[in-house]
Structure formats: structure tokens, C-alpha cells
Amino acid sequence: MAKENLTSPVGRMVMGSLYKANTTDHEGKPLIVKSGPNAGQPTVKYFFALAIPKLPTDNGHWANTEWGAKIWAAGNAAFPNIAQNPAFAWKIEDGDSQVPNRKGRKPCDSEGFAGNWVVKFSSSFAPKVYMLDGSNNAVQVLQEDYVKPGYYAQVAFSFEGNGSAATPGMYINPSMVCFRGYGPEITTGPDVASAGFGAAPLPAGVSHTPPAIPTGVSMPVATPPAAVTPPAVPTGIPVIPNHSLANNAAGIAPPPAMPSAPVTPPAHQMTATATATYEQYIAAGWNDAQLVQHGFMVG
Numbered sequence: 001m002a003k004e005n006l007t008s009p010v011g012r013m014v015m016g017s018l019y020k021a022n023t024t025d026h027e028g029k030p031l032i033v034k035s036g037p038n039a040g041q042p043t044v045k046y047f048f049a050l051a052i053p054k055l056p057t058d059n060g061h062w063a064n065t066e067w068g069a070k071i072w073a074a075g076n077a078a079f080p081n082i083a084q085n086p087a088f089a090w091k092i093e094d095g096d097s098q099v100p101n102r103k104g105r106k107p108c109d110s111e112g113f114a115g116n117w118v119v120k121f122s123s124s125f126a127p128k129v130y131m132l133d134g135s136n137n138a139v140q141v142l143q144e145d146y147v148k149p150g151y152y153a154q155v156a157f158s159f160e161g162n163g164s165a166a167t168p169g170m171y172i173n174p175s176m177v178c179f180r181g182y183g184p185e186i187t188t189g190p191d192v193a194s195a196g197f198g199a200a201p202l203p204a205g206v207s208h209t210p211p212a213i214p215t216g217v218s219m220p221v222a223t224p225p226a227a228v229t230p231p232a233v234p235t236g237i238p239v240i241p242n243h244s245l246a247n248n249a250a251g252i253a254p255p256p257a258m259p260s261a262p263v264t265p266p267a268h269q270m271t272a273t274a275t276a277t278y279e280q281y282i283a284a285g286w287n288d289a290q291l292v293q294h295g296f297m298v299g
Contacts, residue, residue, distance in 0.1 A: 003160040004074060006067055008119065009052050010180050012152050014112035015120075016048030018127055018177055019144050026103075035164075046126050048174075050155055051095060051116035062092050062117040071159050075170050078161025082168045089162075089169025093118040111186050112150070121157060121174040130178045138178060147179050149186035154178045269298040 021044035025031055033041050058064045063072035075090060076083040095113035100106050107113045121127075129147055130138040147153055156176040162169050268278040268288070274296040276284075281291055291297035 003158045004070065005156070005158050006070060008050060008067060008155045008157065010152055010154055011050040011052040011116070011119070012112050012183050013147060013149050014049050014051045014110065014116075014118065014186060015149065016046075017149070018046065018048055018129060018147055021046050021126070043124055045122050045124060046174075047120070047122045048149075049093075049118050049120045050153065051112050051118050053116055054095075058117075062094070065117070068092065068117070071170065071172070074159055075161060078163070078170075079168050085168075089167065091120045091122075091170050091172045093120065119155075119172065121155060121172055123173045123175075127155075127174040127177045130176060132178065132180075141179070147177060149188075150183045151179065151185070152181040152183055154180055271295055271298060 023031055023042075023044055031043050031045055033039050033043050052065075052067075055065070058068075062068040071090070071092070075088070079088065082088060093107055093113075095107050095110075095116040095118045097107040107118065129141045131141050131146075133139050154177070155174050156178075157172055157174045159170055159172050162171050270278055270291075274281075274291075278291075278297065281296065286296075288297065292299040
């Protein structure tokens, strides 16, 4: 029978990862290709499970759902005489079942299983992840771990019989996953509540506050570097600003030098041979001509 395609209702992702591949099976053995031209070669498997809420119209079996009826028909068509066997691997589980699996786990004890049909998807390739924008258009999301266990999603997948007479069952292979909403994240590994932290009494000497600093002990404090102080200008020495240096630094040419005014000699310039001032000679009865004649004044 040919491969068929479906899109699931909105469900909650309760197991696995859309981003991290498994390299070993449930027994810890390396995964290998089981059939075809690549049989025996190493392979990987992406696995996750979607919990789809049960409806009253299901009448106690997933085959009565709209999506489940198509998978049921395909399985019975592929294995007409085997599909009714309880060992047939439908890859769909009743989340309320109390029948333990080969590891001793009861589906009803797993978080998010109760009240749901749990569909298990697997593929050798990671499914593409999408979200809906404001116009309800699907936009691919490349961010890793965008959809985590506990979140709500829809899955586009294919299904067909696995063609194995030894281990008959269905292939349910996801191709695309669309994020639809947040839910409480489901984590794997030991539950921290079961570890019993806080039950043991504290030994003597334990304090809930850090110890106080002993008296006389100071904590090292970083000292900022001292400010650099310019040398003081000595007192008593006038500081004359050099405007030409400041102007040159600013690109301003110094003003041209002012021409010196001509020095006018005194009107009555006495010579070195004069023994008195001009006024004293005049007071003694001399005149200008006599002073020039005797060499006492420049003519």
C-alpha cells in the first residue's frame, strides 16, 4: 500500500526531542539500517511523542478518531492477518493504560499521558519546525529547542506498513511540526523532589549567614592613583603670557611690528665739555651762539 499523509490534531509533546538524534536503541546498541541497499550501516533516529486528547466519540479506541481510522485502515491493509495481533506495532498508545511495557513503565504514570492517545513519531531526519504568524501563515523556525517537551504542536506525518514479517507494524514518520502553544515544560531524568534534599540535619557549626569580619581585620580596598598636580608658579615672578605662541598654535599670524617713532634730540643738547646745564649757563649771562662757539652746546 502506498504511503499516506496526515496532519494531527493539536497535542502536547510528552517525550523525545525534535532537535537531538538518538544513536542507540532501547537496549543501548548502535542504531543501524535494517533493510535496503544501506542495510547494516550506522544511522540515527529522531523520536518524539504527541499526546492527543481523547474525545467521548472515540468510544475507548483511537481507531474511532478521524485521524486514527486512516492509520487503522492502512495497517490492516498492509497486514490483513496480523494487524489484530496485540504485538502489532501501531506506534499509538493508550495514555491511561496500566499495562507496563518491557521496561516496567506504565503509560498512565508518565507525565502528560493520562487522558490522551499518545502517537510516537520517528525518522532518520529532523522534522522542520514552524510557527504561525499574525496572518496564520506558517513560518519556519530555525532556533534550536523552540519546541520543547510539554509544549503544544501539530505534526504533519506520513504512515505506512513497515513491510516486516518478523516485526510487523507501522512507520509513522514526521516531516513538519508546527508550534501551537506553551505548556508546562516536561524534563527528563531524576525528579529533584525525590532526592530528599533538606531532610538531613545540619552538622554543628553550620551557619545560614556568612561569617562576620574579625575585629581589627580590614578588607583590602583598592586605592585610586593620586591626582597629578602641576607645579606651582613661584611667587614674586610675574607671568607674562606669550600671545604670539598661543596665536601660532591656533593658526593665527602675529600682527605686524609697529614702526618706531623717530627720537627727537633735545632742543639744547650740551656737549661733554660743558660743566653746567643749559639753564645754568643762560642764568650766568651766556647765549646760544656763545655756547656753540666755545663748544659747550651742539649747534
